Amino acid sequence: xxxxxxxxxxxxxxxxxxxxxxxxxxxxxxxxxxxxxxxxxxxxxxxxxxxxxxxxxxxxxxxxxxxxxxxxxxxxxxxxxxxxxxxxxxxxxxxxxxxxxxxxxxxxxxxxxxxxxxxxxxxxxxxxxxxxxxxxxxxxxxxxxxxxxxxxxxxxxxxxxxxxxxxxxxxxxxxxxxx
Numbered sequence: 526x527x528x529x530x531x532x533x534x535x536x537x538x539x540x541x542x543x544x545x546x547x548x549x550x551x552x553x554x555x556x557x558x559x560x561x562x563x564x565x566x567x568x569x570x571x572x573x574x575x576x577x578x579x580x581x582x583x584x585x586x587x588x589x590x591x592x593x594x595x596x597x598x599x600x601x602x603x604x605x606x607x608x609x610x611x612x613x614x615x616x617x618x619x620x621x622x623x624x625x626x627x628x629x630x631x632x633x634x635x636x637x638x639x640x641x642x643x644x645x646x647x648x649x650x651x652x653x654x655x656x657x658x659x660x661x662x663x664x665x666x667x668x669x670x671x672x673x674x675x676x677x678x679x680x681x682x683x684x685x686x687x688x689x690x691x692x693x694x695x696x697x698x699x700x701x702x703x704x
Contacts, residue, residue, distance in 0.1 A: 626681040628653040634679050642675040643668050649689065656683035666691045 557647045571577050571584075626634070632653045639646040649662040649672070658676055669689060 546625055567655060620680060628655070631656065631658070631679075631681045634681065635676055638675055638679050639672070642672050657686065658682050658684070659686040661688040663691070664689050 571581050573580070616672045632651055635651050635653065635658055636646065639649055639651070643649060643664060645664075649660055649664060652661075658679075660672065660676065662671060669687070669691075670691070673685055673687050676682060
């Protein structure tokens with residue numbers, strides 16, 4: 526049988542005093558009062574016997590809708606990242622498996638790229654021989670460098686020969702037509 530002191534020691538809980546630091550409490554009594562008033566007002570607002578149930582349900586529904594919105598956004602972003610990764614892998618696989626394209630396919634790739642690079646793609650003639658592309662025709666001087674750089678980036682192009690001339694368009698004299 527245990528004595529009363531032994532029994533008290535058995536159930537005694539050691540208590541340690543945790544000093545309150547500036548993180549756990551504020552030295553500003555006005556701020557403490559404002560926080561207490563705000564907590565009291567929130568409790569009165571949500572625990573009101575007349576409208577508290579409706580207000581709590583409204584906040585609960587808004588929180589659930591926000592959670593669904595965040596989940597939808599996260600799922601959309603994850604799907605977008607997955608699709609981009611799949612696209613990058615497919616592009617790398619296509620580059621790896623494609624090898625060297627024949628001249629006819631390469632000429633079509635160059636024509637397709639020209640449609641994105643120049644205002645009038647039909648003004649540029651394309652000839653391809655063993656991966657070497659020769660561009661001829663008349664283009665604006667401002668488009669010329671972009672065309673050569675864009676065609677050099679086409680898959681399968683080994684070299685680009687620039688034989689294009691500057692387009693000279695007729696411009697009316699500033700005073701108007703002369704008769």
